[in-house]
Amino acid sequence: MLRPRIIPCLLIHEGGLVKTVHFKSPKYVGDPINAVKIFNEKETDELIVVDIDATANGAEPDYKLIAHMAAECRMPLCYGGGVRTAEQAKRIIGLGVEKVAISAAALADPTLVTRISDEIGRQSLVVVLDVKKRMLSRDYDVYTHNGTKNTKRSVFDVALEAAKNGAGEIVVNSIDNDGQMKGYDLALAEKLRKTVSIPITILGGxxxxxxxxxxxxRCGVIGAAAGSLFVFKGAYRAVLINYPTLAQRDEMILAALPRA
Known part of the structure; x- marks a missing residue:
């Protein structure tokens, strides 16, 4: 039976693991390989790793780092950052990564979604949409390049387009809620869940x-992703890699899902 996935999201900046607030002020929180090893021990459901430098700098994915992480990782691994071609996606899958995430490239050329999906399989392609709420509106704009470029396109329109073109999953990341640790944008999550039929993951807050x-x-079987929650502990946000035990996850899921 399908069940919700609890997913840490790790950001790579200048080779290190960082956490941001509103996509700004990256704070160093450790070594990414060490973090992967700790999440292995905690039997994490899945892991998302995003290189936030690659797309912004027009750089290739760091295949050496990806290969190292894939070799260490004992859970499904999703990698994003700098992927602009189907050939790059195929190479990353060949290193042992289960899913490849694209963002800015999918907005620049929606046909890339189809080409990558045809190359590596729909189930291995994730489209990440970074969003901000429009002022005095219930809609959200999709941003690229670490939240610096507004495409002025609705997240719901882009999500539908990506699903139609061959995306296997949509990850929506709230820039407004990033690093705030005050809860998800549940209205956004619920509307997105009703908009597309493919799996979705919500990140931010x-x-x-x-x-x-x-x-x-609110959304049932879904990916619940987080960054700060799994790298900080306590009111003063001391750096500590953490993750709920299997018993804690089961208890939380059972309490959250509606009873038959």
Missing amino acids: AGSLDDLGQLIG
């Missing part, structure tokens, strides 16, 4: 297991 539970309760 989680600060507690209760936040994960509220998202699952």
Whole structure:
């Protein structure tokens, strides 16, 4: 039976693991390989790793780092950052990565979604949409290049387009909520869940297991992703890689999902 996935999202900046607030002020929080090893021990459902420098700098994916992470990782691994061609995506899958994520490239050329999907399989292609709420509106604009470029396109239109073109999953990341640890944008998550039929993952704002539970309760079987929640601990945000035990996850999911 399908069940919600609880997913840490790690950001790579200048070779290190960082966490941002509103996509700004990256704070170094450790070594990415060490983080992968710790999440292995904690039997994490899945892991998303995004190189936030690659696309912004027009650089190739760091295949050496990707290969190292894939070799260490004992859970499904999704990598994003700098992927602009089907050939790059195929190479990354060949290194042992389960999913490849694209963002800016998918907005620049929607046909790339189809080409990559045809090359590596729909189930291995994730489209990441970074969004900000429009002022005085219920809609959200999609941004690229670490939140610096507004495409002025609705997240719901882009999500539908990506699904139609062959994306196997949509990840929506709230720039407004990034690093705030005050909860997800549940209205956004619920509307997106009703908009597309493919799997979705929501990222941005989680600060507690209760936040994960509220998202699952509103949207059912979904990916609940977080960054700060899994790298910080306590009111002063001391750096500590953490993840709920299997028993804690089961308890939270059972409490969140509606009873038959």
